[in-house]
Amino acid sequence: MIATAERGRGGGVSQVDCSRQGEVLAHELGVISVFGGNARLVSSVGSVLDRTARAASGFGAIAAVLGIAGGFMLRRNNFQEPDPALGGIDPVPNVARAARLDVVQNNGLAFGGNNAIAVLGRVA
């Protein structure tokens, strides 16, 4: 699914907004396998909001849009120790980061393996 969403854009993603805190391992492997060794910056609004169930990827999309418009990456709260199994991703730990974001990928993965990913961009 991540690969499907990327095909529409041809790469160039600045930040990956994970669907929620405590993301399943399969998802992290998906991020690594699509983006290769140079995994993009991955953070989770879920860590700030706790899980919001059905509204989760909506908040993620709003955060992505605010990041594009306001020039920042949201942070992954409550981050203490990198997990080597995640292959060196950058989870934007604990402190929001100023950045120009042109393209953001917003992941949403559901029970039943029902995946939906939106790609949002700066209007040129």
Place this chain on the structure above:
Amino acid sequence: MRRVAITGLGPVSSIGVGARAFAAALRAGRSGISEISAFDATGFLHRRAGEVTGFAPGDLLERLDPARWGRTSLFAAASARLAVRDSGIDPDRLTGTASGSVFGTTGGESRVVELLTEQVVAAGFPALNPAEVAAVPAERISAAVNAELGLTGECLTLSTACSASNYALGHAYDLVACGEQDHVVAGGADSVARWVHAGFSRLGAVTGLACAPFDRDRSGILTGEGGAALFVESLDSARARGARIYAEVLGYGLNCDAEHMVAPNAESIAECMRLAHRNAGISASDVDYICAHGTGTPANDLVEARAVHAVFGAEPPPISSIKSMLGHTMGAASGFGAIAAVLGIAEGFIPPTINFQEPDPALGGIDPVPNVARAARLDVVQNNGFAFGGNNAIAVLGRVA
């Protein structure tokens, strides 16, 4: 834009399972109403419903383990499996991202929620069965369909209540017409449940012995259940594989009263009919039969008849309600309506409104096809679905020229 065909039907209903049995029951005007067995109905004023008695999902399903899924998801998956079998397509052709499902529901897995509630009341939260907790979410309805058939494309559950199957069929039409998906199983599913029966009873909308839509003395609905699935693909793909083509989806219309939760609005429903006709590229005079929402409540049938007269004039086409036979199957209702419409087009008949005794002069001279099915050539059929919140969805189905 691709033309969109219906090539498979999978009714799992109180009057028959599978397209052949369902068509025979519609022609015979069979009633699927019986005493409620889904829950202890002691204490309710009325105790009848349209249950699918003897539903044996294990006999219909090939992949899902029935023990792991709720009744509504099993209705959806079983009806989808039947629709795919009926279409004659090689199931291996469906195991890719170009194949998906869209299913509607009103109550989702309410039966599971009721079971869990009983466990808590009887023995506290530690008594909750984790497997049943996992079976609660409504999105499992379409997930069950995709898992049963191996579909890895779209997987969408719509909760637009009693018009949800028409929403699903409309969305399936868009997906196939625009090339987003090549094959979509569309429909709806719901189960007879205590809260549905209790809720409609408290609304004063449930009747006692029989549902009698459009009758002068109609007095309400009977709740019902089942799964209604239609297999949708492009007309080109249906022709290329030499499929039996039941009918074409010509278009659909959606709107919302944005007003009252339960009082229907005739002007808004009439506008929805006009939207559907415009989207389908037809005129009102092209419609040969209206498969009614026809719940059998005094309010619905009066408002529906007024809207029909506003759009069709003094002499509208015949309008019958299969809810007289099935009861109100909620999220599956307009799916069963679409299946009945498609069978009517393919086999040349109009299903009757059973339990009909006295015409209602307030309905302005409609023809409800009383009690006996009628032979007729149907080229264009309008299938009405209206829901709580004034959420209206109408599909238009036609013979393939």
